[in-house]
Amino acid sequence: MPDLAETPPDHRPAIVICAWDADETGWDPVEDLSGLPWSPAGARTVAVPGGEPDALAGTLAAHLADQRCRALLLVGRTRRSTAFRLQIRAENRSLDGVRRLTSVGPAVARATAPAADIVRALNEAGLPVETSSEAEDDAGSYLLYRVLSGLPEGLDTPAVGLLRAPENQPDAEVQRAVKAAAEAMARHLSPLPRSRAS
Incomplete structure (x- = not known):
């Protein structure tokens, strides 16, 4: 007899959201006592905690290798602006910025997230963004380059973006911005084929 309490499979495409700094408190995917992470319409979120950059790059790459995962939003802080910043490219640099990360990779990797839609969503939420x-x-920047340069080429490339909050932005505003960005990304994700979703 089948277990009726078994959770049915979730056929929504996944968006990984990762605040790369382990001390960052601005993004908390669980917003109520249910313990369930927040998700935008038509997608589900997978929260990946921050940590050591090389290990984190491997973890994020493993998530994106799963074809049910269709997007990644990196979340962090900036000291360079009083507005939210959507970083649309990353350079081939080592973590310390002293040398190239790889001699065979491209000099620049461009983010694949829908930048114009994310900017529009944050503006509609009343949040300044550039x-x-x-x-x-x-x-x-290191993680963005590592993830983008490791993606296979093809039509089914996941949406990858990096959103920075101003250094002193309150956590509640960071939450609003991350949700607006994830909702904009989710609108571009098609449902998973049944063979991929199972």
Whole structure:
């Protein structure tokens, strides 16, 4: 007899959300006592906690290798702006910024997330936002490059983006911005084929 309490499979595509700094408190995916993470319409979120950048890059790559995972939003802070910043490219640099990360990788990797839609969503939420092609010398830029340069080429490329909150932005505003960005990304995700979802 089948177990009726068994959870049915979730056929929504996944968006991984990762605040790369382990001390970052701005993004908490669980917003109530249910213990269930927040998810935008049409997608489900997978929260990946921050940590050591090399190990974290491997964890994020493993999530994106699962074809049920269709997007990644990296979340962090910036000291360079009083507005939210959507970083749209990352440079081939080592974590310390001294040398190239890899001699065979491209000099620049461009984010694949729908930047215009994310900017529009944050503006509609009343949050100031700007796009930037300028990488910052931190784990966020390093992770963005590592993830993007490791993606296989093809039509089914996942949406990958990096959203930075101003350094002193309250956690509640960071939550609003992350949700707005994830909702914009989710609108571009098609449902999983049944063969992939099972």
